[in-house]
Amino acid sequence: MPANLATLEGSPTYHRDVAPILERRCIKCHHEGGIGPFALTDYEQARAMAPVITVETGARRMPPWGAHDTHECVPPLPWREDERMSDEEIMTLRRWDLGGAPEGDSKDSPPADLVSTQSLELDATAIDIAPRAAYLPTSSSLDEFRCFVFDAPEIESGAHISAIHVVPGNRRIVHHVTVFTDRSGALAKRAGPDGSFDCPPGSLDRALPGEEVAPQNATILAWAPGGKPLRLPDGVAIEIAPKSKIVMEVHYSTGARSIEPDLTRLQFSLAATKPKYLVGVWGVGNFGSPLENGDGLQPGENDRDGVVEFRIPAQAESHAETMVATFTHGGALPLFGLRPHAHLAGVEIKVDVLRNGATQCMLQDSWDFHWQRIYTYEAAPEHLPMLYPGDRVRIRCSYNNTMMNRRLAQELRERGLRPMDIFGGPDTLSEMCLADLLLLVKTPE
Numbered sequence: 213m214p215a216n217l218a219t220l221e222g223s224p225t226y227h228r229d230v231a232p233i234l235e236r237r238c239i240k241c242h243h244e245g246g247i248g249p250f251a252l253t254d255y256e257q258a259r260a261m262a263p264v265i266t267v268e269t270g271a272r273r274m275p276p277w278g279a280h281d282t283h284e285c286v287p288p289l290p291w292r293e294d295e296r297m298s299d300e301e302i303m304t305l306r307r308w309d310l311g312g313a314p315e316g317d318s319k320d321s322p323p324a325d326l327v328s329t330q331s332l333e334l335d336a337t338a339i340d341i342a343p344r345a346a347y348l349p350t351s352s353s354l355d356e357f358r359c360f361v362f363d364a365p366e367i368e369s370g371a372h373i374s375a376i377h378v379v380p381g382n383r384r385i386v387h388h389v390t391v392f393t394d395r396s397g398a399l400a401k402r403a404g405p406d407g408s409f410d411c412p413p414g415s416l417d418r419a420l421p422g423e424e425v426a427p428q429n430a431t432i433l434a435w436a437p438g439g440k441p442l443r444l445p446d447g448v449a450i451e452i453a454p455k456s457k458i459v460m461e462v463h464y465s466t467g468a469r470s471i472e473p474d475l476t477r478l479q480f481s482l483a484a485t486k487p488k489y490l491v492g493v494w495g496v497g498n499f500g501s502p503l504e505n506g507d508g509l510q511p512g513e514n515d516r517d518g519v520v521e522f523r524i525p526a527q528a529e530s531h532a533e534t535m536v537a538t539f540t541h542g543g544a545l546p547l548f549g550l551r552p553h554a555h556l557a558g559v560e561i562k563v564d565v566l567r568n569g570a571t572q573c574m575l576q577d578s579w580d581f582h583w584q585r586i587y588t589y590e591a592a593p594e595h596l597p598m599l600y601p602g603d604r605v606r607i608r609c610s611y612n613n614t615m616m617n618r619r620l621a622q623e624l625r626e627r628g629l630r631p632m633d634i635f636g637g638p639d640t641l642s643e644m645c646l647a648d649l650l651l652l653v654k655t656p657e
C-alpha cells in the first residue's frame with residue numbers, strides 16, 4: 213500500500229464515511245438473520261471484513277447487480293432500483309481499508325433515521341399466503357417439480373396485483389419458482405389433500421388423459437435465488453381474472469444435499485385503483501432449432517456437421533447461443549422490463565431489438581444464477597421504449613462450461629461430476645437461453 217495515502221488525504225473513518233455507505237448499500241442483506249452470510253452493522257464486523265469488502269466492491273460483485281453498460285450495450289434508459297455503487301463510494305471503502313480501517317468518532321455517525329430499513333419482503337399490509345403444509349421432496353430424483361395451488365379468497369372475484377414477492381422457504385433446495393394463474397381451474401383439480409401435485413416440465417400447458425378441461429396458464433412472476441419483490445409503478449398492475457387459481461411451481465434441486473422440508477410463501481399487494489396498464493409477458497428464447505423464417509436458434513461456432521444445435525461443449529470456456537424471435541402483436545407496446553434466464557453455466561445474457569437494419573441493446577446482464585432479477589426501466593409508461601410489429605428480438609447467451617465457472621463447479625462437485633456437453637432443457641444441469649419481456653397493455657375501458 214502507498215503508506216502515505218491515508219496521511220496525505222486523511223483516511224475516511226467508519227463513523228463518518230463508511231457506515232453511511234454500508235447502510236445505503238449493504239445492510240438490507242448483511243444484518244443479523246439477513247440473507248448475507250455475515251452482518252455489517254457495527255464497526256468490529258466491518259473492520260474484520262474490510263479487505264474482502266474492498267475486493268468484492270472493487271470487482272462490482274457486491275452489491276449484486278448484473279445489468280452493465282459496456283462497449284456493446286448502452287440500454288436506452290436507467291434502471292429502477294439500480295444497486296450499482298458510484299466510483300466514489302467504492303474508492304472511499306478502499307481508502308478506508310488501506311488507511312487501516314479507523315473507527316473515527318461516533319459523534320460523526322449519521323442520524324438513526326438514515327439506517328436502511330428497506331426490506332426484501334413486502335410490507336405488513338401485503339397479503340401473505342402459504343401452501344397448506346410444508347413439502348418434503350422425494351429423495352429419488354435430483355430435480356423435482358412440485359406445484360402448489362393457493363387458496364386466496366382476496367382474488368377470487370378478480371384482482372389487480374401491484375406488487376408480488378416469493379418468500380423462499382428452504383433456500384438450500386429451492387432452485388427456482390414460477391408463479392402463474394390458471395383461469396380454467398384445471399390445475400386445482402390435480403392437487404391432493406395437501407394442495408400440491410407433481411408437475412414435471414410440459415405437464416402444465418395441456419390436459420392430461422382423462423381431464424375434460426385444459427389448464428389456461430399465464431405466468432405472473434418467476435423467482436430465483438436473489439429475486440427481489442416486483443413492485444410495479446403507479447398505474448401498472450398484473451391482472452388476475454375472476455375465478456382464477458394462483459399456482460406456484462417450485463423446482464427443487466436436492467442434488468447430493470440432504471432432503472429437507474420446504475415451505476415457500478407468496479406475498480402480494482393489490483392496486484387501490486383501476487390501473488391504466490396491465491403487464492403482459494412475452495417469453496423469447498429456448499429454441500432447440502432454427503425456424504423457417506430465420507427466427508429460432510441461430511447457427512453457432514460449435515455446431516457439428518452444419519447442424520444447428522443448442523449444445524455447449526464440455527470444457528468450452530466461452531460459447532454463445534443466439535436466439536431470434538419476431539414480434540407479431542397487432543400493435544406497438546411499451547417495453548417495461550426484462551427477465552433474463554439461464555442456468556449455472558451461463559455467464560452473460562444480452563438482449564437486442566433489431567429494426568430496419570439498426571440494433572438497440574436493451575440489456576446486457578453479467579449473468580449469475582444466484583442473483584436473478586427482473587430489470588425494469590425508470591420511466592413513465594409513455595416514455596418507455598416501444599416494441600413494434602415486425603421488430604426482431606435477439607438474445608445472446610454466453611456460457612462457461614469449465615470448472616473455472618464457480619456456480620457450475622459447485623454443483624458438479626456436489627454431484628461428483630466433471631464438465632460434460634450441456635444441452636437445452638429444464639433440468640439444473642441443462643441450459644436455457646431465455647428472456648421474458650414485460651410489456652404494457654392498455655387496460656380495456
Ligand code: HEC
Binds near residue numbers: 233239275276
Ligand atoms: C441483495 C443482498 C446483498 C446486498 C445488497 C449485499 N450483499 Fe454481500 N452478500 C450477499 C450474499 C447472499 C452473499 C453470499 C455470497 C453470494 O451468494 O454471492 C454475500 C457475500 C458478500 C461478501 C463475501 C464474498 C465472498 O465470497 O467471500 C462480501 C465481502 C460482501 N458480501 C460484501 C458486501 C458489501 C460491502 C455490500 C454493500 C456494498 C454488500 N455485500 C451488499 C448478499 C448481499
